[in-house]
Amino acid sequence: MQEFGPMNRLRHPRTIALVGKYHSPEIAESLRRLAEYLYERGASVFIERETAEHIGKLVDLSRWVTCGFNDIGAHADVAIVLGGDGTMLNAARRLARYCVPLVGVNQGRLGFMTDIAREDMLTCMDDLLDGRFTPESRMLLAAEVIRDGRELAENLALNDVVVDKGAIGRLIELELFIDGEFVYNMRSDGLIVSTPTGSTAYSLSAGGPILHPTLTGIALVPLCPHALSNRPVLVDDHADIELRLVQAADARIHFDGQVTLDLQRGDSVRLRRSEHSIRFLHPPGYSYFPMLRQKLHWSEKPKGP
Incomplete structure (x- = not known):
């Protein structure tokens, strides 16, 4: 397997791990579609083992390699997390020492850390594979x-x-x-x-x-x-x-x-x-304050009769 340094992980991610929330038919289908799309674009796709064990009961994931977080940390250029902020928090703690960048696809409610909407998931992948995502470091x-x-x-x-x-x-x-x-x-x-x-x-x-x-x-x-x-x-x-x-x-x-x-x-x-930090990757056009306005409902007009 070709080795990638930290910058190549950002510019040309070719080995991508998928981590998903369990027991959700919607996430299972999203994960399957995402895996197929990335494979068609020439990426190597890993499915996190516990994700595969649970979601594999809902959709067929047999064609993809499954592995644990240690192998994801050793070999993946990027990990894409499908779920809400809770799923992202778990993945972040498990992968922090490996310096694997994280991308979040929001399948939950608020999604402060999973900033890609489900309906935009596939269109954003072209920007990710072409190195147009922006990195942001977060302390732990x-x-x-x-x-x-x-x-x-x-x-x-x-x-x-x-x-x-x-x-x-x-x-x-x-x-x-x-x-x-x-x-x-x-x-x-x-x-x-x-x-x-x-x-x-x-x-x-x-x-x-x-x-x-x-x-x-x-x-x-x-x-x-x-x-x-x-x-x-x-x-x-x-x-x-x-x-x-x-x-x-x-x-x-x-x-x-x-x-x-x-x-x-x-x-x-x-x-x-x-001593470890987390690196999030954000799609083009991402900005923190518009995200806050949306999630916290700032500037909304009061609902009247």
Whole structure:
């Protein structure tokens, strides 16, 4: 197989992996049509293994090579994700260390990260194969959970890492340290640590700021703090952030809302910018602010009688 460097991956992608949301007849048919179109254009097509196992029950994918994320990372020039933002978040965490660019085809609802509409999918592929997509780099968070001085777990997050009170309706108490310096003690439902990409997700609903995705700051957004003076704070992306659980009955940590771990009193969560980043590829004409206007319904006139 011909090897491609990072720039050739952008200019002349010839080996393309397809990743899809499971249990959806619409996505199954879209994925099959996309695979056939790319093959006809001379591209080598891989289907992610779990995608093939689930979608293969709905459409015939037997003619395509199936492989896991490790093989996709080793050989694919581009990965096309069909689904919503949740599907993209999962693929991004799995492929981050391989530097494989990602393209999103929106089959879900909002689609902040999957910016190609289903009906435009095939027409956009010519621009992709001819190298006319625009790259955009996004930072990730690296987090580790420390218990009794030992690492209990670690994971990446493209959107956010959330520490919250869990199922019990009792406030948790945590201490925040930045670069080893004590910042505050807070009683609340929890704290969202968000990247700029995640600023339009859970962080936004909790009153956090919208950050342009090309920024590299980290937003700390309290969840229902007991003291109303605890407001969202934006810190430098080089900051080392630590959360120490002082009081917690049923606390949990969530990575992109998809991976969850139970926490205990005394646990410490350490966060920093990951050494890896995600590269999205956008079709010609893409712009962040028109996308926000569309997704958040800005500038719409009120509906009257």
